[in-house]
Amino acid sequence: MKIKQCAALLMAATMAAVSLVGCGGSDAASGSGATAASGDTIVVDFWTAPQQVQYNLWESRAQAFNATGTQVNGKTVTVKVQQMPETPSSEAGIQNAIATGTAPAVSENVNRGFAATLAASDVVYDLSSEDWFNDVVESRAMGETMDAWAIDGKQYVLPLYVNPMVWQWNMKGLQALGYDKAPETVAEFTEVMKAFAANKDALAEVGVTHSFYRPSLTRPDQYWDRWFDFMMIYNGVSGGKSIVEGNKLTMDRDAAIQAMEVIGTFGNTIQQGELSSIWLEEQPSVLVSINAPWEISLYRENNVVYGEDYVYGPALVNNAGDKPYNYADSKGLAFYKADNISEEEHLGAVEFVKWVYNAENSAQSDLEWLEATTMLPVRGDLNTSETFTAIMEEYPELADLAQWVPYSIPGLATDKDADIWTAFTETCTGPYMNDVMQAEAGNAPDASSYVDAAMEAMKTAGGLE
Known part of the structure; x- marks a missing residue:
């Protein structure tokens, strides 16, 4: 549901x-x-x-x-x-x-x-x-x-x-790249993306044409999707650090840059066009998406088998054994x-x-x-x-x-949630994607200037210090 x-x-x-x-x-x-x-x-x-x-x-x-x-x-x-x-x-x-x-x-x-x-x-x-x-x-x-x-x-x-928001991986796609489980660290993830860029013929045999499905990355009118992509990744790489506390922006700049560059690592292989029921296809065309646990019953009704067709992987962390904080x-x-x-x-x-x-x-x-x-x-x-x-x-x-x-970790404790994430999309994910779509998978563009612009825009939009 x-x-x-x-x-x-x-x-x-x-x-x-x-x-x-x-x-x-x-x-x-x-x-x-x-x-x-x-x-x-x-x-x-x-x-x-x-x-x-x-x-x-x-x-x-x-x-x-x-x-x-x-x-x-x-x-x-x-x-x-x-x-x-x-x-x-x-x-x-x-x-x-x-x-x-x-x-x-x-x-x-x-x-x-x-x-x-x-x-x-x-x-x-x-x-x-x-x-x-x-x-x-x-x-x-x-x-x-x-x-x-x-x-x-x-x-x-x-x-x-x-619903812990984590990664949903195409198991047959991972296996085509030589992996038997989902990546857990940023380093493992980057390795998978470089393998993706180098093995497109092997992926084509299992129907995979794109690395990541995320059509909302450039859309500020879908601000809530930043909870599921940026915030999910940020929570993992930051070790669960806050983004807003009271009237103060507390977002860790380095972790925010790292989170954006995780998205950037997908490069020009991101599927941004709207697709319907991508995981119900006989051969899903993407390697990974953000999970949708409310669709578990739908998958089962259509004989999409967990562990064979898809598998969940944790929010990425920096070091093996770190707590995989994710968006709730x-x-x-x-x-x-x-x-x-x-x-x-x-x-x-x-x-x-x-x-x-x-x-x-x-x-x-x-x-x-x-x-x-x-x-x-x-x-x-x-x-x-x-x-x-x-x-x-x-x-x-x-x-x-x-x-x-x-x-x-649940969403921000602020009534300016919509304004903050709209500003973030307008100044960070939206324009950053112009650079990302020019890059090869495995080679993330530098996100620092976009994060700096976003932090100032978030402060203004949310009335934050």
Whole structure:
């Protein structure tokens, strides 16, 4: 199932209204809380992502929870599930709901960048000091993950799933070049690219005509793709260093240059034209792309076999044994503060999420999620817990991805994400590709001047120091 990457659309009128929203209180008679928390029942609104499979999953969980008769202040909690609006984006739908007094008590589908936007308006709860939240972190073995989710030292999201973004290699192409596994270091990668340039006839026999598929590299209107290409590579070669912290650009210049030159190493063999379902071709025409784990089910339906036709390789590192930090395509739950949400509704939402992810239920809840979506839950024990043994044996591709979950870093904690990456594309990846497309594979052009220009443009676009 493909999860769409939506821009966090910051609509001026909406955000003006959001800035006036209070922090929510204990007055159950305000807004919709008067109805939701009246009598002997507290009705908690839960919004799922705009995907039917996720709605079905959360609806079944809500029904099971409602059957427990859990109470808050002597009132029975009932969870009501609905899909969040998808147009113009789920983020805009949540912002409009907050501004118009129709916000849910809790929703999924919140990434770190959007959480930063919501936190800046004080319309989401900080969970970091909540005992129940820390218990969930422990029960899901998420200790290594949560530091990367912090926003100014606070935690506003309970991460649910993560797609570690790494490389997807054409196994037959690698074998045609004499390799039996994917490269892990920058040096190994460069060696493979030089072999690509020297062995085009051997590659042609297995249908490979291009090294890398990435049509979005020159397109600033597809700024979010920088999360998946540049940021994924940067995380690996920098050792997980930050890019933005607070109002400061902290990107490591040398690592950024190195990340761009990894892309540059593909040279003029990059496939930039739009292709449909490239990995479903009888002979895929590229050696490597950025992985798309949400397409695993599609591959299986079309007899594309993991380990034979394609294989995942880690984000590249400088030295063997370095941690392969990568970009986390990851979202989670957030609890909203708004005038229409009573304190009892908030507490009811907490009780529901606590029940789903407590020590007794969390592993089974995450197994059901994995079976339904083939997206990895944010857990540190996917390859060690007996709960997941059977599915990991059935899906070796997921087992390989799971090993990189602890090293997955979510997006920037800033509401200027779109502006920053648009500026980066305009001043760095876009113009740099003009040089790259004149170079032979294995010989990356110097990216230093483009990175320098990008860093200044990023500061301006993001209002950063």
